[in-house]
Structure formats: C-alpha cells, structure tokens
Amino acid sequence: MSTVRTSQKSMLDQLLIQDKWKRDDLLDLGIRVIDAPLVTVGGGLGSFALADHLRVAGVPASEIVVLGPCSDPSDTYRRLASNSQIPDNERLRSDSGSTIDNIWGFPSYALREAWHDRSLTPLMKVATEPILTEYFTPRAGQVYAGVDRECDRIGWSSMFHKGWVRTIRPDRDGGYFVLFTVEKGLAVDGRRQIERIAFRCRTVHVAVGYPGLALLPDLASFRKRYPDHSHRVSNAYEPHDHVYDELSHRSSTIVIRGSGIVASRVLQRLLDDRRTLGTNTRIVHLFRHYVDGPQGDSPRFRRQGGGGFAYQPFNFPKAAWSGQLREHLEGLESSERADLINRMGGTNTAPRKAWQRQLAEAREAGVYLQRIGRVTDIEPTGSGLRIVLDPSDGGSAIVEANHIVDATGLLAEMTQHRLLADLLTHCGAGQNSKGRLDVDPDFEVRGTRSGEGKMYASGAMTLGGHYAGVDSFLGLQYAALRITDQMSNDGLCRALSPGRNASGWTRWALGRPPRNRRAA
Amino acid sequence: MTPTLAGRIQTRLLLLSTIGLAWVVLVAALLGGSASPSYTDRLRAGVAALIITMLLGVVWELVYHAAQQYRWEKDWPTGLALAVGLTEGTAVWFALNTAARRSTLVPSMTVPMFVVVFGTTWLLIWLFASGPMRVVALRWRYRGGRLL
Numbered sequence A: 001m002s003t004v005r006t007s008q009k010s011m012l013d014q015l016l017i018q019d020k021w022k023r024d025d026l027l028d029l030g031i032r033v034i035d036a037p038l039v040t041v042g043g044g045l046g047s048f049a050l051a052d053h054l055r056v057a058g059v060p061a062s063e064i065v066v067l068g069p070c071s072d073p074s075d076t077y078r079r080l081a082s083n084s085q086i087p088d089n090e091r092l093r094s095d096s097g098s099t100i101d102n103i104w105g106f107p108s109y110a111l112r113e114a115w116h117d118r119s120l121t122p123l124m125k126v127a128t129e130p131i132l133t134e135y136f137t138p139r140a141g142q143v144y145a146g147v148d149r150e151c152d153r154i155g156w157s158s159m160f161h162k163g164w165v166r167t168i169r170p171d172r173d174g175g176y177f178v179l180f181t182v183e184k185g186l187a188v189d190g191r192r193q194i195e196r197i198a199f200r201c202r203t204v205h206v207a208v209g210y211p212g213l214a215l216l217p218d219l220a221s222f223r224k225r226y227p228d229h230s231h232r233v234s235n236a237y238e239p240h241d242h243v244y245d246e247l248s249h250r251s252s253t254i255v256i257r258g259s260g261i262v263a264s265r266v267l268q269r270l271l272d273d274r275r276t277l278g279t280n281t282r283i284v285h286l287f288r289h290y291v292d293g294p295q296g297d298s299p300r301f302r303r304q305g306g307g308g309f310a311y312q313p314f315n316f317p318k319a320a321w322s323g324q325l326r327e328h329l330e331g332l333e334s335s336e337r338a339d340l341i342n343r344m345g346g347t348n349t350a351p352r353k354a355w356q357r358q359l360a361e362a363r364e365a366g367v368y369l370q371r372i373g374r375v376t377d378i379e380p381t382g383s384g385l386r387i388v389l390d391p392s393d394g395g396s397a398i399v400e401a402n403h404i405v406d407a408t409g410l411l412a413e414m415t416q417h418r419l420l421a422d423l424l425t426h427c428g429a430g431q432n433s434k435g436r437l438d439v440d441p442d443f444e445v446r447g448t449r450s451g452e453g454k455m456y457a458s459g460a461m462t463l464g465g466h467y468a469g470v471d472s473f474l475g476l477q478y479a480a481l482r483i484t485d486q487m488s489n490d491g492l493c494r495a496l497s498p499g500r501n502a503s504g505w506t507r508w509a510l511g512r513p514p515r516n517r518r519a520a
Numbered sequence B: 001m002t003p004t005l006a007g008r009i010q011t012r013l014l015l016l017s018t019i020g021l022a023w024v025v026l027v028a029a030l031l032g033g034s035a036s037p038s039y040t041d042r043l044r045a046g047v048a049a050l051i052i053t054m055l056l057g058v059v060w061e062l063v064y065h066a067a068q069q070y071r072w073e074k075d076w077p078t079g080l081a082l083a084v085g086l087t088e089g090t091a092v093w094f095a096l097n098t099a100a101r102r103s104t105l106v107p108s109m110t111v112p113m114f115v116v117v118f119g120t121t122w123l124l125i126w127l128f129a130s131g132p133m134r135v136v137a138l139r140w141r142y143r144g145g146r147l148l
Ligand SMILES: Cc1cc2nc3c(=O)[nH]c(=O)nc-3n(C[C@H](O)[C@H](O)[C@H](O)COP(=O)(O)OP(=O)(O)OC[C@H]3O[C@@H](n4cnc5c(N)ncnc54)[C@H](O)[C@@H]3O)c2cc1C
Pocket: A041, A042, A043, A044, A045, A046, A047, A067, A068, A069, A070, A073, A076, A077, A080, A081, A084, A092, A093, A094, A098, A163, A164, A165, A166, A207, A208, A209, A210, A419, A458, A459, A460, A471, A472, A473, A474, A476
C-alpha cells in the first residue's frame, strides 16, 4: 500500500515538473478528471463577483466551478476585517454604490439602509457628501447579509467545492487543468487523507486574495528569537484580542506601527476602550515616514495630510474607479502606471472627524504619543518589551512597552504564494512593475494563453495593471465585467446587454434566480 | 458615477433628449389651465428650454470639469450635481426670455411654470442618473458617464 503511495507521489512530482499536461497523465495517476467550462479559484469575493456577473449573463450554475477553502465568499474578508477591528456594526471604507451583491450598483447601500431603518439620514448623507458630511460607507454586516442573499439567489453552494488548488497547468490540447486537493479526514493510521481532482476547463480565473500576513522584519525576527514572548508582538490582521484583554486588566503601554486605515481602526479600539471600559492604556505611535502636511506639488494633484497621516476617503481617489483617473491609468505604460498608482495610493487613512477628535483629545491628555524613527532592536523585559530606536525626532532611543501591534499591511509578494509562484514558473505568467501578476486591461493574465483557453485574474495580486482599485468591491466587479465581456466576445456566454440587464435586475429585485441562457 | 468630460456631455445630451423630452411633453399637458397658454405653446417653450439647457450645458460642463480638477478625488459630488440646477436654471430662464423676445418661434413662460418645468425635469434626470441609469447601461458608471 505504502509503496503504491510513494510511487504515485514520485509520479506526481514528475508531472509537476512539466509545463503542460495531458489528460492521460492524470488518469494514469488515478486522478479523476472533471470537465467544466469555467473554474474560478479562490472562492472569495473576487470569485463571487465573477460568478454573479456570469449568472446574470445567463451562464447556468452547473457550468461554473468555484474552488476554495471557505464556503462563504465573505469568510476571509470577514475574518481579516474583524481581526483588524471592523466588527459587523462598523462602517467599511467603500462608497454607497460599491454594492458587491448587486452588479448594477442600484439600489445603493444607502438607499437600502434608509429603507430598512425607515430613515432619511443615509440618503441625506449621500446627497451632501463629502462637502457637508463625510462619505457614506456601508456597515460591514449589511454587506455580508447582501452577499449571503445573493449566494442563495445564484446557487453559489452548488458551484462551490471546498479545498485548495495546488496548481494550474495548460492542457496540451488547449485549455487548462486545475489540480484541486480535497481533505478526506484522517485514515485509520492517523495520516491525513486527501483526494486529488483535476478540473479541465477552457477558462480559468484566479482570485486568491493576498498571499498571507506580513510582519515587519524586526518583529518577525523577534518572534523567532523569543518564541515565548511572541504574543507581545501582533499583526493587526491576525487574531489579537489577547492584547485588548490584557490592556483591560492593567495599565499598559502599546506601540502601534503603521499609519494606514488599520492603524486608525486599532487606535479607535484602544481609545474607545479607554472611554468605555476605563482602561489605562498609553499609546506610542511609531512612524517610519511622517506625513506633516498635504502631499503633492500641484494644486490639481494634492492630497490632504498632516499629523503623521495621509488622508483620503477611500484607498484611491474616487475617479480611479470610474472617472478620468481610470481612463488615464488605462492608457499608461507599466512603469508609469506603477508610479501613478503609488502617488494615488500608498499608505493612507480616511479623514474621519471622529477619529481626528479622539486622537487630538488623547494627545492632549498625554496618552497618545507620536514618535518617528527606525527600530534597531527589540528585547523582552520582565513584563514587556524594550524597543531600541534610531530616532529621527530627537526623542529618546528607548521605548518601553507591553505590546506592539503591526498595522503595516498584508503580504503582497506573489512569489510567497505557492499557486501564484507556480504560474510564473510553469504557465508563462509574468510580473508587472509592482511585482504582481501581469494582466491586460481585460484582466487576462499575459503569456498564459493555452489554445483557445484563457486565464484571468482579479484582486490584490493584479495591482499595477490598468486599473488601480483592483482590491475593492467595485474593482472586483469591474474585473468581473471585463472578463464577462471578453467571454461573451469569445462566444462563451451571452452579452450583458441593456435588455438582459433590465430583466436581470428585475429578477434581482424580486429575489428570483437569474434565468439560464446558453451562449448563442 | 465619477464623470469624465466626454461622459458629462454625452450623459447630459442623452438624458435631456430622452427622459427630459418625454417629461416635458407630459408636464406641458399636466400644466393646462384656462389662463395658461395653449398646450402647443407650453410644449414649444418647454422644448426650447431643454435645447437651451443642452447647448448652455456643454459650456457648463467645461466649467465643472475644470473645477473638478482641483478636487483630489476628481469626482463630482451628487449633491453638487443637483445644486447646480439652481444656477443653470437661472441662466436658462434668462436665455429663454431673450429667445422669446427675439423670435416668434419661442413662446414665453411664466416664472412659476418655468420653475415647475425646469425643476421637475432636472430632479427627474438627477434621480435617474443616480440609480436606474446604471441598470440599463451597466458600463456607464465605470466609463465616467461615457456612452460611446
Ligand atoms: C481588512 C480589509 C478591509 C477591507 N475593506 C474594504 C472595504 O471597505 N471596501 C472595499 O471595497 N474593499 C475592501 N477591502 C478590499 C477587498 O474588497 C477585499 O480584500 C476582498 O476580500 C478581496 O477579494 P478576493 O477574492 O480578492 O480575496 P479574498 O476575499 O481574500 O478571497 C480569496 C480566497 O482565496 C483563497 N485561496 C488562496 N489560495 C488558494 C488556493 N491555492 N486554492 C484555493 N483557494 C485559495 C483564500 O483562502 C481566500 O478565501 C478590504 C480588505 C481588507 C483586508
């Protein structure tokens, strides 16, 4: 038995070296091959957006295969959001029209909230944003509930298969094989049992989100050197409630690294806890680059900034999603695109009055302190940490704290993701100027054509392409629309024509499933 | 929707010449009364107001687009799109009066009638562009209002 398994493993290893596969290669290994017109890999919100568009275009649920580890497409998002202090009742950072559960953006989240709460406030907010009020943003819970409803409507559970995609390889006869691994529990000998299935498809879509969590190098090295103290160093995207628990029991000092939206959320949580739970927490906010005023030389391209933060309501200017900046970016060369994306994006947070007020009060009370510098060493002490700085603000080189929270971001290197790295080595995919997956304006992964087969990608890993807001609800929908349009040009589905949209929308409004219509 | 210059102009021309026209035809009929001008005159005045809104609008759009360049977001807040109806309406009113004085083809309108015709048309188009337009023209919002 075990020799059979070993020889199968070495045959699989042999196969994994090859750039192209044949159906027989897989069958010889005892791997089941299932034919499917389209496979979307990831099963998160990017896969959901594509499946939603295709279903509205008339593609039957039986022709769409979704592969991923979580059956609910909001799962990964929800986990990252709640870890980074956005519980269901908090508001997100996208606008009212970025309705991930509705491909048309109508009715908007504000309209639905107004209807649900029988209140005009959300509508007044949209009508006066951002001049008299701040931009309306939906509550996280409203977004999740909408996704759940839309999943039921489009038959998501019938498209979804739980597991991990190991690799994608071109079929010698055109199209792709998507090698999928399903956990089958434990065997009697205690070994993990898995089943491998290969989906053979003409179109494959990759939307696997971020490769993982990133910890600043000095923090990662601290964790390695002092594993017993690793709970004192947390990434804001990983579960770190133990930090808030400890802070609620004793007076502490916490160091926050990063100045983006997640840092703002963590600061809000800490200051809310001071007010509501009476915690006695002192915050040291450590900046590497300090923003001390508006950014940009031209009055026509200047972003608000000051007090350490670069401010903009969303992670890019609004016109990057749908206006003149989108058009401008689409026409640029790779390196120019990277430059414009950096200038429009980078680390920034939302200019929310409530946050700014909270910080100003905390600073006044001496419980929020800003420092600028580079960390050169971190050592554990009896009950906390001793952080050695190379300060650039003239302050002391030593900061004593109980915890450090790293809010600097997620891991963005695609080579750190097994599947994405494999696309580079075996499928002909390349990297753009931002080091991410090189896609064309229709989100097709350049260099990966296989006969008539096409590979598409969307989400964070395509940043640096022809669209800036790829990692957002509206960006995922934009990518889904461009892909659906391409598939319709290739005769693989019906076009999302005005008539189809009108009837599709009516069915959405009535809660009826989309009507199946095969490509003409 | 975050407009581009071409998108602004195309959307304005399309919506005024379709929904705007249909509404003016209807509202001209609804505004009947013994003291008011005939239906044909009301309709002609309403259509003249629409045409002026389109023509002057192209110039207004250039101004709005220029103003938008000084916003970091390069967007045009929804409320602003509604509010500029006041200034535009005033300009159209003066232009309509001038046209009525100079040409027999353009009948004049009373202030209340103009306010009703222009105000409701503006509001209707704003409401349509803020929502239902996205349903029939799915790509419109991504293209900054461009239809062609
Ligand atoms: C904290 C946070 C807040 C955000 N807030 C907003 C907001 O307010 N508004 C907005 O518009 N956008 C927001 N975004 C951005 C964006 O909408 C989300 O990142 C969204 O979840 C991206 O969808 P995705 O499908 O690309 O990735 P995900 O939703 O993360 O889905 C990818 C899935 O692929 C799976 N996967 C990975 N590798 C494999 C493999 N080999 N095989 C199979 N499956 C695999 C992952 O486990 C994951 O489940 C936010 C993002 C974060 C992290």
